[in-house]
Amino acid sequence: MDLTTLSIDAIHAGLLARQFSAEELVRATLERIERENKAIRAYLTLSPERALAQALEIDRKVRAQEPLPPLAGVPVAVKDVLSTKGVRTTCASRILERYIPPYDATAVERLEAAGASILGKTNCDEFAMGSSTENSGFFPTHNPRDLTRVPGGSSGGSAAAVAANLAAAALGSDTGGSIRQPAALTGVVGMMGTYGRVSRYGLVAFASSLDHVGPFGRTVSDVARVLGVIAGRDARDSTSADVPVPDYWVALEADVRGLKVGVPDEYFNGLSPEIGDNIQKGLDLMARLGMKVEPIRMLHTDYAIACYYIICTAEASSNLARYDGVRYGFRESGADDLREMYKKTRDHGFGAEVKRRIMLGTYVLSSGYYDAYYRKAQKVRALITRDFLEAFDKVDILVTPTSPVPAFKLGERMDDPLQMYLADIYTVTASLAGVPGISVPCGVTRSSPHLPVGMQILAKHFDEARLLRVAHAFERAGGFEVA
Amino acid sequence: MLSLTAISPEVLARYEAVIGLEVHVQLLTRSKIFCSCSTRFGDPPNSNTCPVCLGLPGALPVLNREAVTMAMKAALALNCAVHPRSRFARKNYFYPDLPKGYQISQYDEPLASAGWLDIEVAGKAKRIGVTRVHLEEDAGKSLHEGFPDSDRKSYIDLNRSGVPLIEIVSEPDLRTPEEAYDYLTRLKTLMLYLEVSNCNMEEGSLRCDANVSVRRAGRTAFGTKTEVKNLNSFKFLQKALAHEIERQIGVLEEGGEILQETRLWDSREQRTYGMRSKEFAHDYRYFPEPDLLPLVISEEWKEEVRRSMPELPEAKRARFVDQYGLGDYDAAQLTSSKALADYFEEAVRRAGEPKLSANWILSELSHLLKEAGKEIAESPVSPERLAELLALVAKGTLSGKMGKDILAEMFSTGRAASEIVAGKGFEQISDPEKIAAVGREIMAANPKQVEQYRGGKAALLGWFVGQVMKATGGRANPQLVQEILKKELGS
Numbered sequence A: 001m002d003l004t005t006l007s008i009d010a011i012h013a014g015l016l017a018r019q020f021s022a023e024e025l026v027r028a029t030l031e032r033i034e035r036e037n038k039a040i041r042a043y044l045t046l047s048p049e050r051a052l053a054q055a056l057e058i059d060r061k062v063r064a065q066e067p068l069p070p071l072a073g074v075p076v077a078v079k080d081v082l083s084t085k086g087v088r089t090t091c092a093s094r095i096l097e098r099y100i101p102p103y104d105a106t107a108v109e110r111l112e113a114a115g116a117s118i119l120g121k122t123n124c125d126e127f128a129m130g131s132s133t134e135n136s137g138f139f140p141t142h143n144p145r146d147l148t149r150v151p152g153g154s155s156g157g158s159a160a161a162v163a164a165n166l167a168a169a170a171l172g173s174d175t176g177g178s179i180r181q182p183a184a185l186t187g188v189v190g191m192m193g194t195y196g197r198v199s200r201y202g203l204v205a206f207a208s209s210l211d212h213v214g215p216f217g218r219t220v221s222d223v224a225r226v227l228g229v230i231a232g233r234d235a236r237d238s239t240s241a242d243v244p245v246p247d248y249w250v251a252l253e254a255d256v257r258g259l260k261v262g263v264p265d266e267y268f269n270g271l272s273p274e275i276g277d278n279i280q281k282g283l284d285l286m287a288r289l290g291m292k293v294e295p296i297r298m299l300h301t302d303y304a305i306a307c308y309y310i311i312c313t314a315e316a317s318s319n320l321a322r323y324d325g326v327r328y329g330f331r332e333s334g335a336d337d338l339r340e341m342y343k344k345t346r347d348h349g350f351g352a353e354v355k356r357r358i359m360l361g362t363y364v365l366s367s368g369y370y371d372a373y374y375r376k377a378q379k380v381r382a383l384i385t386r387d388f389l390e391a392f393d394k395v396d397i398l399v400t401p402t403s404p405v406p407a408f409k410l411g412e413r414m415d416d417p418l419q420m421y422l423a424d425i426y427t428v429t430a431s432l433a434g435v436p437g438i439s440v441p442c443g444v445t446r447s448s449p450h451l452p453v454g455m456q457i458l459a460k461h462f463d464e465a466r467l468l469r470v471a472h473a474f475e476r477a478g479g480f481e482v483a
Numbered sequence B: 001m002l003s004l005t006a007i008s009p010e011v012l013a014r015y016e017a018v019i020g021l022e023v024h025v026q027l028l029t030r031s032k033i034f035c036s037c038s039t040r041f042g043d044p045p046n047s048n049t050c051p052v053c054l055g056l057p058g059a060l061p062v063l064n065r066e067a068v069t070m071a072m073k074a075a076l077a078l079n080c081a082v083h084p085r086s087r088f089a090r091k092n093y094f095y096p097d098l099p100k101g102y103q104i105s106q107y108d109e110p111l112a113s114a115g116w117l118d119i120e121v122a123g124k125a126k127r128i129g130v131t132r133v134h135l136e137e138d139a140g141k142s143l144h145e146g147f148p149d150s151d152r153k154s155y156i157d158l159n160r161s162g163v164p165l166i167e168i169v170s171e172p173d174l175r176t177p178e179e180a181y182d183y184l185t186r187l188k189t190l191m192l193y194l195e196v197s198n199c200n201m202e203e204g205s206l207r208c209d210a211n212v213s214v215r216r217a218g219r220t221a222f223g224t225k226t227e228v229k230n231l232n233s234f235k236f237l238q239k240a241l242a243h244e245i246e247r248q249i250g251v252l253e254e255g256g257e258i259l260q261e262t263r264l265w266d267s268r269e270q271r272t273y274g275m276r277s278k279e280f281a282h283d284y285r286y287f288p289e290p291d292l293l294p295l296v297i298s299e300e301w302k303e304e305v306r307r308s309m310p311e312l313p314e315a316k317r318a319r320f321v322d323q324y325g326l327g328d329y330d331a332a333q334l335t336s337s338k339a340l341a342d343y344f345e346e347a348v349r350r351a352g353e354p355k356l357s358a359n360w361i362l363s364e365l366s367h368l369l370k371e372a373g374k375e376i377a378e379s380p381v382s383p384e385r386l387a388e389l390l391a392l393v394a395k396g397t398l399s400g401k402m403g404k405d406i407l408a409e410m411f412s413t414g415r416a417a418s419e420i421v422a423g424k425g426f427e428q429i430s431d432p433e434k435i436a437a438v439g440r441e442i443m444a445a446n447p448k449q450v451e452q453y454r455g456g457k458a459a460l461l462g463w464f465v466g467q468v469m470k471a472t473g474g475r476a477n478p479q480l481v482q483e484i485l486k487k488e489l490g491s
Helices: A008-016 A022-040 A048-063 A106-113 A156-163 A180-186 A220-230 A273-288 A301-322 A338-349 A352-365 A371-394 A417-424 A428-433 A464-476 B009-013 B065-077 B177-194 B234-253 B299-307 B313-324 B328-334 B338-351 B354-372 B383-395 B400-413 B417-424 B432-445 B447-454 B460-471 B478-490
Strands: A043-046 A075-079 A117-122 A169-174 A189-192 A212-217 A260-264 A292-296 A397-401 A437-444 A452-459 B015-026 B088-092 B102-106 B112-121 B124-137 B141-143 B155-157 B164-170 B206-216 B226-229 B262-266 B271-274
Touching: A008 A048, A008 A220, A022 A043, A022 A048, A022 A075, A022 A117, A043 A156, A048 A117, A075 A106, A075 A156, A106 A117, A106 A169, A106 A220, A117 A156, A156 A169, A156 A180, A156 A212, A169 A189, A169 A220, A180 A189, A180 A437, A180 A452, A189 A220, A189 A464, A212 A220, A220 A437, A220 A464, A260 A273, A260 A371, A273 A292, A273 A397, A273 A437, A273 A452, A273 A464, A301 A352, A301 A371, A301 A417, A301 A428, A301 B088, A352 A371, A371 A428, A397 A464, A437 A464, A452 A464, B009 B015, B009 B234, B015 B177, B015 B234, B065 B112, B065 B124, B065 B164, B065 B177, B065 B299, B102 B124, B112 B177, B124 B177, B177 B206, B177 B234, B177 B313, B177 B338, B206 B234, B226 B234, B226 B271, B234 B262, B234 B271, B313 B328, B313 B338, B313 B354, B328 B338, B328 B354, B338 B354, B338 B383, B354 B383, B354 B400, B383 B400, B383 B417, B400 B417, B432 B447, B432 B460, B432 B478, B447 B460, B447 B478, B460 B478
Parallel strands: A075 A117, A075 A169, A260 A292, A260 A397, B226 B262
Antiparallel strands: A043 A117, A169 A212, A189 A212, A189 A437, A397 A452, A437 A452, B015 B164, B015 B206, B088 B102, B112 B124, B124 B164, B141 B155, B206 B226, B262 B271
16 A cells, blocks of 8 residues: 555544554655655655654554544645744745744644644745745755646645655645645645635744635645644634634535536636636536536736735735844854845845845835835725625636646746746735635646646635535546546 | 024024924833733843744734723823724834834824823913824844943843833924923823833833924924934933024024934933934835734723723822812822822821821921932831821820921831830820929029019020920920920919
8 A cells, every 4th residue: 555645534544444553654755755855856854753753642542542633644744934843944045044943833733733744844935935936045846747847836845745745735825826826736736715714823924914824635625624624713813713614524525516606707818728728628517517607707807916916025025024134044244234234144045036025015115105006006905805705796606727827847937027926817816805715636738748737716705615615526526637 | 503502592582492202101011012921121131032022933913902901091091082993003124123123013093192181381281282192012122231242242132022112192282391391290190190101211111202393483384303312311301302402593593404313312411413314214114014903992992991090190189189178289299199199098098187197298208208219109107107107196195396206217117106106205295293393393403594584584485495395305295395384484
């Protein structure tokens, strides 16, 4: 039995039946990482002791016939923007290369409390800024489906780890598409809950009003399992919502017949035709499942990218001010005075994309420009949110492509930041509106090398259960392999 | 520039100063504004810290409800409108003791605004507008001195990082350094009454900056203002303002222009000096704090706070006049601090005698406290003990003079009046027989004076009284002595 390809439910059943131990599971996954990570480079840091200690505890529980927590023995990867006590947390930035946090992020704490084994920390774009994981301050991650291509980003390491069976599930962060887009490009399931659904405590901030923590899995059921564990009110995050968390896994089985699926025209412009074909086939399948597919308009979609890049850079310019070389992380030596130390530390510690966004954000918040940029962007954000609220008066869910293109070649877009920003064109709208979204595999491109295509499904605020139900029905009907 | 002394009073009189104060008050919450770390002053550096107030990556602020309650008390006492919805904002700037690179403050939607505080100018009330009261977090402290390598390094203590502050901004309604002093004094008294701050300027729990401009008397347009910082004592405030006003007048008289800038008061050199404007030409890039929800204050919460507010100085002063029959001046003195007013009321509750209590507290006790450099709260003589002493004085058991000596001894030894009286045979001699006997002895020893008295020199009575008091060690009841001597000498 290949222990590295099991679903969470299979792991649970196998442990209870004593077909394998949690320790064997973790060791098998660590061995696979040992063999395959060299080519994929999904991980930045491994934490085998921590993973094994947890596994031994689970095995003790199995022997003592104690009840097993929901993620018992599940080997998971964590994006390196989530704080892990005693395990270095770099945000894939040179400026935090040696930073070891004294505390765990809430999502990490909840994963471990639910029995999961944390294998290590995954690569990403520096401070989650990027769409290809090439902006990592250390090295790019390769797409397991085609090693010459990017895995998407910024959570490319987590997506690649799950796609290559280097973890059963993973945590990522999504600010403008950073879970959904790499899920699409690597052919796995990735989900962002409603803003406030999962605590951000311990998620290193990029753009606080847009940042989400969310799961990657190989099946919708696995994603539902992980989301159920990490979701819910956290007193340490004032923006986390005090809304009850339903049992997502139980909700998967409910009927989808009669649900209304809105397909916004605006999301099908400038699309790679191959992607459009697959999404159409996916929609046909949904219709066959008894859902009512209908076109819908989302009038402010065109403004989303501009609006998003103003808000996220503004917040980033402030959030990243703390990396100044004074208290922790990298400090450039040899500066004559404080100013010089700040300048050199930040100049050498941050990569080009991070510096670009700090400069953009500083500019849009500057006195005299605030109204023209930041305030206006907030107004546009409200209009985009209204588009969604109005759409969900008419339909139950929205379906769009996740990414306009399949995985592109490493290096292909690095010299064209604007082109890179457009990779998020279908994902930023939900981020701005704060509604939940999931990307599920929707076949592969017709032409070689047959790259994964992702379908994005969006629902109204706190309607994750319905989102997962539709995704699950789609998966069970063979939607992941439409052709 | 004209030297300051060169500006004549006539020239000064042609100008009017316009002053507004920005006062930072540290709130007395037990924990910090956005985390549960202790706010205790004087603990070992960086011991009261956590990921939140250290600004570690990923940590998030959670608002302390008690800080809001205290800020609301201050705002309501300053007659401000407390807004049902206010918002936190980030004030962005780099400084080593500011761990996040921004301070969480309030900007365009403050907690409260449009209030006032009455001060007194030439015996009349003058209303000073309070523009706004808002909540914010304090920064840490940079330590540039006191370490072996202080010539090369600075140290940072983040215990203060995240301690709650309110900023109280006045309207530019103050016209003289004296008015500014009175405003700050009354503001401090109010905060102490509310028990929202200890307002200790040395520890930095009360800090004051001033916006100062001058204009020709009679004009209504404002002149260019400077911001004077570092006014961290009541004494400096007046001096610094007087200096800055004269400096500005000097510049204008010479035909110069006032530069809008930040100036620091240097108490050693007794002058303000401009800070390099480049260093302080900040664009703080305020924007709403996305990590905190808007602060929503319900009508119920506001009412609950209002109900929990103590009696404020003005109301207390009026009540002291009414209830205890005190004069305006005494009532104002006694209510100048809540601790003093409480002391007085406790003494009266036990001894009755409000007027006597007021006199003794404001003269004898205050004098002893001042000499010892102590505050009323630190008085070695408790109000209960003072009441006991005053009861003896009121009954006539002790003379005023004896009472004062005993109070001094109570103050220095911490013992009770009854103990001291018993131990020293301090009790007053009120037995007429005893007094008469002493009187007769003195008369026998001084026949010449007796003769002169009887010959019409009535003023000598005082001399005889003095002799009796001396002979009894001051313990004889002086009134009785006078009566008895009159009788004895007259016969």
